[in-house]
Amino acid sequence: MIQLDISRIYGDLREYLSSRLSFLPDKPEETLDSTLRALWFAAAGHLKSAEMALFGELPALDSTETFRLNSLVQSRLGGTPLAHLTGRQHFMGMDMLAGPGALVPRKETELLGAAAVERANEVASKQGRAIVVDVCTGCGNIALAIANRVPNAVVFAADLSDDAVELGRRNAAHLGLERQVEFRVGNLLEPFAQTNFFGQVDILTCNPPYINSVKVGQMPDEIAGHEPKLAFDGGPFGVGILMRVLEDAPRFLRKGGWLGIEVGLGQGPLLVKRIEKAGWFEEVSPLADQNGDIRAIFAMRK
Numbered sequence: 001m002i003q004l005d006i007s008r009i010y011g012d013l014r015e016y017l018s019s020r021l022s023f024l025p026d027k028p029e030e031t032l033d034s035t036l037r038a039l040w041f042a043a044a045g046h047l048k049s050a051e052m053a054l055f056g057e058l059p060a061l062d063s064t065e066t067f068r069l070n071s072l073v074q075s076r077l078g079g080t081p082l083a084h085l086t087g088r089q090h091f092m093g094m095d096m097l098a099g100p101g102a103l104v105p106r107k108e109t110e111l112l113g114a115a116a117v118e119r120a121n122e123v124a125s126k127q128g129r130a131i132v133v134d135v136c137t138g139c140g141n142i143a144l145a146i147a148n149r150v151p152n153a154v155v156f157a158a159d160l161s162d163d164a165v166e167l168g169r170r171n172a173a174h175l176g177l178e179r180q181v182e183f184r185v186g187n188l189l190e191p192f193a194q195t196n197f198f199g200q201v202d203i204l205t206c207n208p209p210y211i212n213s214v215k216v217g218q219m220p221d222e223i224a225g226h227e228p229k230l231a232f233d234g235g236p237f238g239v240g241i242l243m244r245v246l247e248d249a250p251r252f253l254r255k256g257g258w259l260g261i262e263v264g265l266g267q268g269p270l271l272v273k274r275i276e277k278a279g280w281f282e283e284v285s286p287l288a289d290q291n292g293d294i295r296a297i298f299a300m301r302k
């Protein structure tokens with residue numbers, strides 16, 4: 001009887017949402033079913049990302065929870081990001097805390113994250129440990145993914161935004177990684193401008209803001225109206241912050257250490273040339289997504 005009710009209410013809501021809900025291309029994990037299931041679980045007090053909500057039986061909802069589900073559905077239709085309603089976003093196997101204080105991690109960033117994990121693992125198995133720095137860390141997704149997958153990594157993470165760092169620290173505690181990842185607040189690499197970091201870093205990662213300022217104003221409301229502008233705005237040409245990271249990185253990386261950056265659509269070829277021309281790096285390796293677009297670049301410090 002209860003199962004019948006669940007299927008009926010689910011079916012009705014699914015039909016209602018099917019003509020009203022739209023999805024952003026950079027959140028491919030959000031579908032009609034993953035969205036509705038995540039909201040359903042949230043209404044019942046089980047907070048899950050869209051990816052994790054695909055698993056498990058939906059619980060029966062009492063009248064208060066049904067009311068909550070309806071208001072979550074309306075908020076989602078009003079443009080509030082799903083991850084803000086559930087408080088969760090999945091990244092590289094971790095169900096992380098999400099909220100308005102930092103960018104909701106995107107699936108596309110797993111390209112950079114997975115390549116950084118691979119290199120950190122190689123370094124850690126050769127040297128016994130790997131020193132990792134992640135700047136523009138946001139909610140800490142890349143830093144925490146490396147810590148989670150590379151037990152011998154000693155990870156430092158920083159962001160200019162106090163709110164992002166606060167969420168990053170909460171995520172570290174949520175994932176039980178707070179002893180392995182230290183968060184700092186500050187501008188790019190400035191929080192690490194200390195002799196014990198100069199020439200010592202094995203892996204330096206950065207997913208910076210890289211949208212040009214004009215385009216930031218034209219982004220869908222689900223992004224522009226709900227996520228921090230600081231997470232997107234890369235200045236008039238989009239690559240201003242990336243250029244500063246490229247300039248600062250050589251001072252921090254040890255010889256043989258890796259720089260890994262995420263780049264915006266279309267920025268890859270220019271940035272590969274820029275890195276090659278700068279003269280500090282070798283093995284400049286562009287990483288392409290499934291469409292063949294360069295979305296991350298790794299380069300080894302000479």
Ligand SMILES: C[S@@+](CC[C@H](N)C(=O)[O-])C[C@H]1O[C@@H](n2cnc3c(N)ncnc32)[C@H](O)[C@@H]1O
Nearest residue numbers: 105136137138159160161187188207208209231
């Ligand atoms: C595109 S988001 C990336 C967040 C996260 N690393 C991820 O992959 O989802 C860029 C981040 O850079 C931060 N940021 C912007 N300007 C910065 C600066 N000058 N120094 C440090 N962090 C900065 C923003 O607060 C935001 O958290």
